[in-house]
Amino acid sequence: MPPAAADTPPANEEQATGAAPAMLDGVDLHALAARLGTPLHVYSAGAIRARIAALREALAGLDALVCYAAKANSNRAVLGLMAGAGLGADIVSAGELWRALRAGIPARRIVFSGVGKTAAEIDAALDADILRFNLESRDELETLDRRAAARGVLARAAVRINPDVDALTHAKISTGRAENKFGVSLDEARGWFAAAGTYPHVRLDGLHVHIGSQILSVEPFRQALRHVDAFRRELEAGGHPIRSIDVGGGLGVRYRAGDRTVAVADYVAAIREALAGHDGRLLLEPGRWLVAEAGVLLTRVVRVKPGATRPFLVLDAAMNDLARPSLYDAWHDIAPVGAARADAERYDVVGPVCETGDTFARDRLLPRCAPGDLLMIRTTGAYGASMASTYNSRPLAAEVVLDGGRYAVVRRRQSFEEMVAGETAADHWENA
Template sequence: MTSRAGSVPLFDGVDIAALASRVGTPTYAYSASTIRARIDELLSALTGLNALVCYAAKANSNVAVLQLMAEHELGADIVSAGELWRCLQAGIRPGRIVFSGVGKTAEEMREALAAGIGRFNLESRDELETLQAVAASMNTVARAAVRINPDVDARTHAKISTGRAENKFGVGLDEARDWFDHAAGFPNVRLDGLHAHIGSQLLELAPIRQALQRVAAFWHELRDAGHAIASIDVGGGLGVRYREGERPIAAVGYVAAIREALAGFDGRLVLEPGRWLVAEAGVLLTRVIRIKPGANHPFLVLDAAMNDLLRPSLYEAWHDIEPVDAQPRPLETYDVVGPVCETGDTFARARTLPRCNAGDLLMIHTTGAYGASMASTYNSRPLAAEVLLDSGRYAEVRRRQTWQEMIAGEQAARHWHTT
């Protein structure tokens, strides 16, 4: 949502050059208006359906972003007790929270049941047995869905593909069938839901349709066998535009595929978008430290690094990079890097940009998802600030971490114990 008022660059109505001067860099800036527009687009497409949108909190778990979801009555898809705590702090209703992930501990299950979450998405027989034991010890009944692995190629990066048989997520249809056939053996788990999620950054409807068809066929089979299915969770994974030429799936087309595949289902549909709601709402503001000559291209050394934005290093991910100064300049080809002591601390190789100088302010685009939420303090670099923008105003929603905050919890080895 970038624009210009004359020569002044604006992001959600805020002068981002002035913002960077006040808050410093590196800083994440999120457009509340863009997030609201995405929420409204999806909810409009879902009109007439019994549907619950559960925002995938892992995409961006800043409490201020979660509060935007709560204001629109969205639920949350969580994968840890920490995300549960964040969502509850933000005002997301516990009955609208679903708990996913292959490694839920008994203690996390206990905390989630005590909070009154809506549903667990179960991914292994051991997890089902653990939930039964925990719920029985609390004299309660947990509602649960089985996450099936539809063995569908999501046609996305291998590290964010989750729906193939060789991936760690979900169970095969034979195992899921056995769970339902022996559900009476788990009296404290109401197994009445299906869940499937094939991967992230999906830019084609074909694999989504294929997965939905396999989920629908299994639902029909279970229904015909007398198993009541109250909820079908179709997962998330909708992609966004990271670079020119990428065409994200529109909400209306995605929902149309769901309507077609699950026609006749009278229970609740659950959707788990994360990246699609927040990625394009965020930019990472960073300044050029220096330009260093290189063997092939000069190195554009930024004050942001892989600890701030891991995706390019982890996934070889592309992010558009743009100087904030719009004045015409000759083009130059750079390797864009950070100051961390790793060759992998690289944002782009052989990237052509307007010629840059030390001190120039740059924007790294589409960083509202899996940016700050994956950040670390590697090389003892404090976590970046985060700012929420909203129609010409801004609020700092996470201050830049101080040195003291970075080492909070660490201490000298003064008190020794034996086991």
């Protein structure tokens, strides 16, 4: 399978993408953009709740905790939706821990993943009494034991194993191959369990696996979980009970009309089948699947610039607002909001940042556009605002949540003063 994120047009793309609906979650997008300006990140609370409900229905009867991967979209309002629905959080930094706790997610529903947890971050998570650490190196295991000992507490932990399974996704979001930085081999994990008594302040009784993101086939999940279950059986036969298995996340979403995604019921069925012998708790870490398709980026056409091959459609949104196309050559559907012109044209869709990589699409067939037109870049609810920057001194865009005809600004558009807050002139010098 080719990389799911590649920005290559579908073979059957012969007609321009039609107009996007002018209403989202009962809110008029033209009126919203006129009032709040563009670029503007917009999220549908109804769409997020629908995804949560679908996942819960598929998990019925299982002892399972869904821990939303906060890195997908860490806005506190989005985290608050997860908290209100009873979800936990999968975090990868002290900053995400801070956000999750203040959004109302209880510490005992938080798991801490990532290869580079610092001692200070481990301390913060221990002090909060989080549910579990997903450990990715022996050094991290030793550090956790020391920091827990200093506090006189017992840390709960799982080992993240690397099953060397190809997730059939983009190379930059594959995490389950032997050459990736994540997790440890089964041989190393065996050594950890064999030496568990050496770490009296860590209760190592869980397994964790996450093989990548934007996975569009159920087979990689099956392969990875079979490895996990075989290892679980081996460990339990050796006297090491496994109280929880964290199956990670990675379920793909539809970035363009031709994408075929895995139904959530089929995904959970694969988990049920592979881990049928496990009588402990299941943890799941969906991020993108819960929020990506609930979000859009509204942007206006600044100008249409003639080009040597085809015109450039210059938008007021840029790579600092949505990095995925520049970072991964990722495809996002783009469409005018509301009525579209009947004639079509091929464009290179670009932003104003001074980088050739500031390109959303190349040779994209769209209804003819003109300056001032409002466009929608779809499926931006994950890894849009959360990866944004102020590159080119462009303030962060506003974010808004829609819910049944209402809207709430959940991050105001950054002012220039806010953008440089914390910066000072070099007028106070000290010696190290």
